[in-house]
Each structure stands twice: as structure tokens, then as C-alpha cells.
Amino acid sequence: MSNDKKRFMDRFAWFMASHRVAVLVVVFIVFAVFLYGALKIRGEVILQDMLPYDHPYLKLHAKFSQVFGSGGSGGVIIVKVKNGDIFNKETLTKLQQITNEVEMWQEVYRILTVSIASRSIKKVTTLKKGEIKIEPLMWPDVPDTPARMEDLKASIFASPAYNGVLVSQDGTAALLFTEFKENISYERAFGLLREIAEKYSDANTSIHLVGYPVLMGWIYSFKHQIYQIFMVSMILMIITLFLIFRNRVGMFVPVATSLFFTVVGLGIMGFTGFNFSPLLYVLAFLVGAMMVSHSVQSTYRYLEELHASGNDSRQACYMTMRSMVIPAFAAVTTDAAGFLVLGLAKIALMKQLALVMSLWMTSIVLTSILTPIICSFMPMSEASDKWSAERGKLDRMDKMIVAITRFSIGRGKAVVFGVIVVILALSVWLSVGIKVGDPTPGSPLLWPNHKYNQDQELMNKAFNASSDNFMLFYEGKVGSVYDPTVLTTFEAFARHMKQELPDIYKSSSSVISIVKMVNATLHDGDQLWYQLPKNPELLYGLMGYVKSNTDMGTLSRFIDRMLQRAQMTIYFPDHTSDNLLRVRDAAYNFFKNRPMKLENGEFMLAGGRVGMEIALNDEMKERHLEMDSIVYGAILVLCIISFLSIVGGVMLTVPLIFANLVAVAYMAMNNIGLSINTLPVTAIGAGMGVDFAIYFYSRCRDEFVNEADWTKTILMGVRTTGKAVVYTGLTMFAALLPWYFMSGLKFQAQMGVFLAVVLGVNVLLTLTLHPLMLYFFKPKFITRGGTGVEAEVSKAEEHSLGLNGNGIDTGEKIQDAHERG
Incomplete structure (x- = not known):
């Protein structure tokens, strides 16, 4: 550390230590101000905030959602009977009542609310003299005679547009689709749908809910459980701190x-008006845990300095700040860099998260000031006496830590290096398999046996429809929608997708479904004629008939009033990573042999929920490597600046990359995809290890006496800061345990285990790889910067580390002598 920097830190630390009361008054004022701000937090997340606004699919989505609805906020209500089928007056009346009720909601698009009880669902029948009639399938009344009921049943099962789509092929369930408006909160949408489920369920009828608003609604319903988990985690953290420090200071100060x-x-x-979704609660807890980590380091150092100063609290406060502010600043800025880089993603939520979380992380540097000040007002004589008594001997934790490090820098060097190389190779190999997006069907945010995933599975098994839809759009001149080329292209596209993706294609929906029904009816209902006429003139005539005999409310789901825009919807069972790639490739392969631009208009890809997920995955894939590269570059630069050493920056950054590869390998092994939910957690996980290493290197620099004493320096570093790192790891691990055993959110449980893995790897690296690198390279940034916590290490401390008076390792004999003593 340069003399100027030392003098500045001396003056700063002494000023803060001399005005501790004033500092605490300011702290209380700041606390009150920000507590007021905390009460203004909003908990709603709008869909658009979670999507890449600059992606072509999202621009297309925004344009056509004004015509056909968003396609991304769709909800599905499944009415299923337990005995018999739905073709009875009681069940169909119930479906009709649900349809009428949903259509009256101000929160949905009425024209996009569809079931067999909707006015917009038509059937085509023949009249006398070869005439045909287009009329509602089951509106305004439910069939009241057995003959009419059989006629309805026959009409549904004879139409590919309804059989397996609006009614299950076994006749035991029916669907209602609806689309919520973009400005409606998920909690509100879920509340409305849950009211329907509770109101219309009975002994023979079960109501099942599917769709993105339903998924988010279920996640919001876990808020109170998350609060309970946080309380249990906090209690376990406090208990662990007490067991570690065995005094009130060690327990109270980090928590405060x-x-x-x-x-x-x-x-x-x-x-800032940030929307704090329950999926982001995990980040708040993680940042809180990292605060505890920094505070534990400062508390541990304060206890040392209090003993060294003869119980002079102001001197101990001054010395702690003098030693800890710079490493704390270096550690916190690297953490903040991990969050700030999230702003590179062209997603509104990520940009907001980058700003808010980086500001929050930056504020944590003040723990190195606040912690010793709070400590200085605590009764510390008992803790100081205990520290003095235990300072010169090894407890069980010391023995374990020192033994691990001694092995790593001694006879086990080759073993440690070999194990790291093997783990690195394995992690690189596994990391290649990381998926972008959701790698499994259903929602990976919830457990497989959760009701939502069970309902999703029911829908996929019983219906040829889904809440995961993919849309092909057309836009052209006024009236061009009826161009036979447009209609035949829609039909060919659906046929191509079915042939290319036979295992995941479910069905399609567009205006041509009505045209096909008319064509089949003209041929005595023969389903072989459920297709578009090959003759352009016949096709044009059929379209004219459909236009003149079908109300605009029915057609508005597929075409606009000016007849210049149209859309086709294709349903798929899920939006897993692999299937999204297959859908996108199949869609573009179709247009390799066909022009997307026609004389009077143009076809455009892609919309719907599947299109949105493809866009999101594209953004995640494109930005992930860029973010990693920038964040590691930023950490490297910050570490170089902090230690004024390129070697120091490299020594801190390389193990961080290693730990991150292990974490990514864990995600790949457990089918955890890289998504908008997991990326922020991995960002904070990446910074966890560099905090530990910075504190360790800073302590080694303080402990260094002369260049011959590398063993002494390293072992003293691990016994002090290294021990604090282990304490931090144990505290955070205890806090993470409830996540796995108590959480109803699979995402939260997986992230708990993920962070425990990251934490464990970084703690081990602090005790093994970092000491090994220091011992092997003997970098100059350690030898030139010591502040000297104490003039020299006492003889008792040397013996406790297994060292003789010259700093030479005497091995297990000294330890044994201590144990016998």
C-alpha cells in the first residue's frame, strides 16, 4: 500500500473512530429514510419487463398484440368430469356459465375468450337445395333434448378444429381459452381464475388452470412461505454465529x-419504483447473507485488534477500519460489477436489477466502518479475555484449517494441483451441456408434483391444444388476406410443421379452419374434403361466402377488419430449450423454398408464447458469454487496482473462473437452465469467491514479516481470515438449508443447493488453491504492502501453527505436543 493511501486511511479511520456517536446518529437517520422507501416497494412484474424489447419477435409481438392480443398472457380453464362425459346439461351449463362470466371480465379480451359455448365458435350445416349455413356451435342455449345433445356431440367430433382442441378426444373435458390484457397484474388474473375454480368445482367436476398468468400467480402465492423460510434461515444464522463466536458481539453485530x-x-x-417479484426474493436474502459475510470478517478482526490494544475500544475500532476498508471496498466493487453487467441484457427487468442491486452492493462497503463502531459500544471484556486465552492454542476448527492448508502447500501440492486439473476438465466437459431456457417440460420453477405442472400434463395428454402457442403473422394491402396465396401458404405452413415436428405438433388455428369446414360440408361432410380447394377461383368464392355469412366477432380472432392482417396459431406441448430450437428451425426451413414477401404483403415470424421464449433464449445466449467476459475483466481490473499488481489480479480472477465453471457444471448436471431467473443468482454467486480471496490476500499482506516467512504468513492468514471465511461459509450454509427442505418452489430449492455448492468450492479454494499459489509464486504485492497487525507473531502463536521461531514448519510433532499439553 502506498504511503499516501496509508496516510489517507489513517486520517479517515481515526476521524470515524473519534466520532462514533455522530456516525451512529447518521446511521439511524439513514435507516429511517430507507425504511420509509422500503414501505413503497411494489411486487408486480409486467410481462413486457421480462422480455428483450429490442428483439425482432418482440417488436412484432408489440405490433400485432394491438390487433390479436398479446399471445403471451393466455389463461386456460379446463372443465373435466370424473364420471361419464361432458355431454350432459349440467356440465355444459356450467361451461356456458364460466364462459359468460369470463367474457364479462374487464381484464380480458372478450373476442379472444373461446370455448364451445362461445358465440364465435361456429358449425357449418346443410339446408335444403344444397344451401349451407354457418351458425354458433352451442350458443345461446345448451342442448335441451337428447337429439340435440347427440347432434352437438357429432358436430364436435366430426370437426378437426374442435375434436381434441376445445373438447378432449375422450369427451371427458372441455377447454376455455382467454387472453388477459397486458396491464393486468398476475396476482389479479390468478385471483379471478381461482375464483372460477372454487365456484364451479363439485363432486363430479374438477377445474384445472394453465397458462403463464396462472404460473406466476402460483409463484406469488408462495410469498408467505418464503417469509417463513427467511425467518427460519435468520434464526439458524443467529444460532450458528453464537456457536462460532460464543459471545453476544459475534452474534449481534453481523445480524444488526x-x-x-x-x-x-x-x-x-x-x-426507484423497482418491481420486486417473489422470484427475486432470493437475491435479497443472498445480499443479506453476503453482508453477514463482510461483517463477520470485520467482527473477527475487531476481536483481534481489541486484544492487541489492551481492550482499548477506540483503538481497536480505528485499527479495524484502517485494515478492512480497502479490502472491503475491493470485494464489494467486484460484487457490484457482477450485478452491473446484467444491464447489458436488453431486458427492462435486467437493467432495473443491474442498477438497484449494484447500488445496494456498493453500500455494503460501509460494513467495514459500521461493524467496528457497533462493536466498540458493546461490552467486550469477557470476549477479549476469551480471545486472549484462546489466541495461542489450536481449537478443532484451527487444527482442521491449518492441516488442510499445510497439506496444500506441503507434501500435498501435487495432489491438490492434480485434483483441481481433473475437476476443471470435468467441469468444462459438463458445462458444454448447459441449456439456455427451460430444459424440462412444465415449469422448472415448481416441483413436478405441483398442481400447476400436474394440470399442464393433463392438458397435454387430453388435448391437441396448449398454452404454449406459436404464431405466424401476415400483413399486406387492404383486402389482401383473402388472396388465395395467403391462405394456401398458411395451410402449407401448418402441414409442414406437422410433418417436421410430428412428436410435438398438436394443432393449428386460423381463418382457414372455417373455410375447410365449409368445403367439407359442401361435400356431404366428407372429412377428406377438410382442406382448401386447389382451384384459386373456388377458394376465393369460399372465402367470400365465409366473409358474408360470418360475423366479424368470429373472424377477428384471425383477421382484422381491414382484411390486411392475419395470423395462424400452432400449439405445442411445452417451451423446452430443445423444442424451441426445433420449432424455430422448422419454421424458417419452410420459407427457404417459399418467399416471405408476396406481391401484396409479407409473412412474419414469430409470435405467441413460444415466440417470446425463443426471443428470450436468444438474448440470454447472446449476452451470457459477453456478460461473463466483461464481469471477469472488470474483476481483474479492480483487483489489479486494489493490490497494484497484475499478478494479484490474475491470481484472484483465475480461481473465480474455476469456481464458476464448477457451478455451471452443477447446473448442467441437474437440468437447471440459464434463464432470466437464474442469471442474477449466478452473478452474485460468482462474486462470492473473490470476496473470500481478497480478505485472505489482504491479511497475508498484513501478516508478512520478511520474505523467508511465507509458511508463517500463509498459515497465520488461514488461521485468522481463513477461519473467518469458514465461519462465514458455515453461517451461510446453515441459512441455505431451509430453502431445500421447506420451499414449495423448486427454483428456490435448487438455487439454495447451487449456492451451497458455490460457497463450498470457494471456501475450499481459499484454504487450498490460494495458499498454494501464494507459496509457489511468492508475489511481491504481498511482501511490499504489510500494515503489520502486530509487530510480530508471538511465540505461542508460532507454536500453535506448528512453526519454530524461524517460521519453519515443524509439522505434526508440535501439534501433538500442544495436544499432550
Whole structure:
């Protein structure tokens, strides 16, 4: 550390230590201000905020959603009977009542609410003298005679547009599709749908709900459970801190500082208008846990300095700040860089998250100031006496830590290096298999046995329809929708997708379905004629008939009033990563042999929920490597600046990359995809390890006495800061345990295990790889920067580390002597 920097830190630390009361008054004022801001937090997330606004698919989506609805906020209500089929007056009346009720909601697009009880669902019948009639399938009344009921049943099962789509092929269930408006919160949409489910379920009827608003609604319903998990985690954290420090200071101070900075972070969210989704609660907890990590380091250092100063609290406060502010600043800025880089993604939520979380993380540097100040007002004589008594001997934790590090820098060097190389190779190999998006059917956010995933599976098995839809759009001159080329292209596209994707294609829906029904009816109902006429003139005539005999409310689901825009919807069972790629490739392969631009208009890809997911995955895939490269580059630069050493920056960054590869390998092994939900968690996980290493290197620099004492320096570093790192790891691990055993959210449980893995890897690297690199390279940034916590290490401490007076490792004999003593 340069003399100027030392002098500045000396003056700064002494000023803060001399005005501790004033600092605490300011802290209380800041706490009150940000507590007010925390009360203003909003918990709603709008769909558009979670999507890449600059992607061509999303621009297309925004354009056509004004005509045909968003296609991404669709909800599905499944009415299923337990005995018999739905073709009875009681069940169909129930379906009709549900349809009428949903159509009256102000929160949905009425024209996009569809079931067999909707006015827009038509059937085509023949009259006398070869005439045909287009009329509602089951509107306004439910069939009241057995003959009419059989006629309805025959009409449904004879039409590919309804059989297996609006009614299951076994006749035991029926669907209602609806589309919520873009400005409606998911909690509101879910509440309305749940009311329907509760109102119309009975002994023989079950109501099942599917769709993105339903999924998000279920996630919002876990808010109170998440609060309970956080409380249990906090209690376990407090218990662990007490067991570690065995005094009130070690237990109280980290929790108090964590509480303060948590309120600061939540206040930032409230003042900036950030929407705090339950899926992001995990981030708030993680940041809180990292606050505890930084505070534990400062608390541990304070106890050392208090003993060294003869129980002079102001001196201990001054020395702790003097030693910890710079490494804390270096550690926190690297964490903030991990969040700030999220802003590269062209997703509104990510940009907001990058700003809010980076500001929050930056504020945590103040733990190195607030922690020793709070400690200085605590009764510490008992803790100091205990520290003095235990300072010169090894407890079980010390023995384990020192043994691991001694092995890593001694006779086990080759073993440690070999294990790291093997793990690195395995991690690289596994990381190649990481999926972008959702790797499994259903929602990976919920457990497979959750009701939502069970309902999704029911829908996929019983129906040729789904909430995961893919849309092909057309736009051209006024009236060009009726161009036979447009209609035949729609039909050919659906046929191509069915042939290319026979295992996942379910059905399609467009205006040509009505034209096909008319064509089949003209041929005595023969389903062989359920197709578009090959003759352009016949096709044009059929379209004219459909136009003149079908109300615009029916057609508006497929074409606009000016007849210049149209859309086709194709249903797929899920939006898993692999299937999204197959759908996209198949769609573009179709247009390799056909022009997307016609004389009077143009076809455009792609919309619907599937189109949105493809766009999101494209953005994640494109930005992921870019983000990683920039964040590691930023960490490298920040570490170089902090230690004024290129070697130091490289030594800190390389193990971080190694730990991140292990984490990505874990995700790949457990089918955890890289998504908008997991990316922020991996960002904060990446910064976790560099915090530990920065504190360790800073302590080694402080402990260094002369260039011959590398073993002494390293072992003292691991016994002090390294021990604090292990304590931090144990505390955070205890806090993560409830996530797996208590959470109804699979995502939260998986992220808990993921972070435990990242945490464990980084703790081990702090005790093995980092000491090995210091011992092997003996970097100059360690030898030139020591602040000297104490003038020299006491003889008792040397013996406790297994060292003789010259700093030479005497091995297990000294340890054995201590144990016998």
C-alpha cells in the first residue's frame, strides 16, 4: 500500500473512530429514510419487463398484440368430469356459465375468450337445395333434448378444429381459452381464475388452470412461505454465529449490520419504483447473507485488534477500519460489477436489477466502518479475555484449517494441483451441456408434483391444444388476406410443421379452419374434403361466402377488419430449450423454398408464447458469454487496482473462473437452465469467491514479516481470515438449508443447493488453491504492502501453527505436543 493511501486511511479511520456517536446518529437517520422507501416497494412484474424489447419477435409481438392480443398472457380453464362425459346439461351449463362470466371480465379480451359455448365458435350445416349455413356451435342455449345433445356431440367430433382442441378426444373435458390484457397484474388474473375454480368445482367436476398468468400467480402465492423460510434461515444464522463466536458481539453485530443494509437495499428498490417479484426474493436474502459475510470478517478482526490494544475500544475500532476498508471496498466493487453487467441484457427487468442491486452492493462497503463502531459500544471484556486465552492454542476448527492448508502447500501440492486439473476438465466437459431456457417440460420453477405442472400434463395428454402457442403473422394491402396465396401458404405452413415436428405438433388455428369446414360440408361432410380447394377461383368464392355469412366477432380472432392482417396459431406441448430450437428451425426451413414477401404483403415470424421464449433464449445466449467476459475483466481490473499488481489480479480472477465453471457444471448436471431467473443468482454467486480471496490476500499482506516467512504468513492468514471465511461459509450454509427442505418452489430449492455448492468450492479454494499459489509464486504485492497487525507473531502463536521461531514448519510433532499439553 502506498504511503499516501496509508496516510489517507489513517486520517479517515481515526476521524470515524473519534466520532462514533455522530456516525451512529447518521446511521439511524439513514435507516429511517430507507425504511420509509422500503414501505413503497411494489411486487408486480409486467410481462413486457421480462422480455428483450429490442428483439425482432418482440417488436412484432408489440405490433400485432394491438390487433390479436398479446399471445403471451393466455389463461386456460379446463372443465373435466370424473364420471361419464361432458355431454350432459349440467356440465355444459356450467361451461356456458364460466364462459359468460369470463367474457364479462374487464381484464380480458372478450373476442379472444373461446370455448364451445362461445358465440364465435361456429358449425357449418346443410339446408335444403344444397344451401349451407354457418351458425354458433352451442350458443345461446345448451342442448335441451337428447337429439340435440347427440347432434352437438357429432358436430364436435366430426370437426378437426374442435375434436381434441376445445373438447378432449375422450369427451371427458372441455377447454376455455382467454387472453388477459397486458396491464393486468398476475396476482389479479390468478385471483379471478381461482375464483372460477372454487365456484364451479363439485363432486363430479374438477377445474384445472394453465397458462403463464396462472404460473406466476402460483409463484406469488408462495410469498408467505418464503417469509417463513427467511425467518427460519435468520434464526439458524443467529444460532450458528453464537456457536462460532460464543459471545453476544459475534452474534449481534453481523445480524444488526445485515438488517441495516437490507433496509437500505429495500429502500433503494422502493424509491426507484423497482418491481420486486417473489422470484427475486432470493437475491435479497443472498445480499443479506453476503453482508453477514463482510461483517463477520470485520467482527473477527475487531476481536483481534481489541486484544492487541489492551481492550482499548477506540483503538481497536480505528485499527479495524484502517485494515478492512480497502479490502472491503475491493470485494464489494467486484460484487457490484457482477450485478452491473446484467444491464447489458436488453431486458427492462435486467437493467432495473443491474442498477438497484449494484447500488445496494456498493453500500455494503460501509460494513467495514459500521461493524467496528457497533462493536466498540458493546461490552467486550469477557470476549477479549476469551480471545486472549484462546489466541495461542489450536481449537478443532484451527487444527482442521491449518492441516488442510499445510497439506496444500506441503507434501500435498501435487495432489491438490492434480485434483483441481481433473475437476476443471470435468467441469468444462459438463458445462458444454448447459441449456439456455427451460430444459424440462412444465415449469422448472415448481416441483413436478405441483398442481400447476400436474394440470399442464393433463392438458397435454387430453388435448391437441396448449398454452404454449406459436404464431405466424401476415400483413399486406387492404383486402389482401383473402388472396388465395395467403391462405394456401398458411395451410402449407401448418402441414409442414406437422410433418417436421410430428412428436410435438398438436394443432393449428386460423381463418382457414372455417373455410375447410365449409368445403367439407359442401361435400356431404366428407372429412377428406377438410382442406382448401386447389382451384384459386373456388377458394376465393369460399372465402367470400365465409366473409358474408360470418360475423366479424368470429373472424377477428384471425383477421382484422381491414382484411390486411392475419395470423395462424400452432400449439405445442411445452417451451423446452430443445423444442424451441426445433420449432424455430422448422419454421424458417419452410420459407427457404417459399418467399416471405408476396406481391401484396409479407409473412412474419414469430409470435405467441413460444415466440417470446425463443426471443428470450436468444438474448440470454447472446449476452451470457459477453456478460461473463466483461464481469471477469472488470474483476481483474479492480483487483489489479486494489493490490497494484497484475499478478494479484490474475491470481484472484483465475480461481473465480474455476469456481464458476464448477457451478455451471452443477447446473448442467441437474437440468437447471440459464434463464432470466437464474442469471442474477449466478452473478452474485460468482462474486462470492473473490470476496473470500481478497480478505485472505489482504491479511497475508498484513501478516508478512520478511520474505523467508511465507509458511508463517500463509498459515497465520488461514488461521485468522481463513477461519473467518469458514465461519462465514458455515453461517451461510446453515441459512441455505431451509430453502431445500421447506420451499414449495423448486427454483428456490435448487438455487439454495447451487449456492451451497458455490460457497463450498470457494471456501475450499481459499484454504487450498490460494495458499498454494501464494507459496509457489511468492508475489511481491504481498511482501511490499504489510500494515503489520502486530509487530510480530508471538511465540505461542508460532507454536500453535506448528512453526519454530524461524517460521519453519515443524509439522505434526508440535501439534501433538500442544495436544499432550
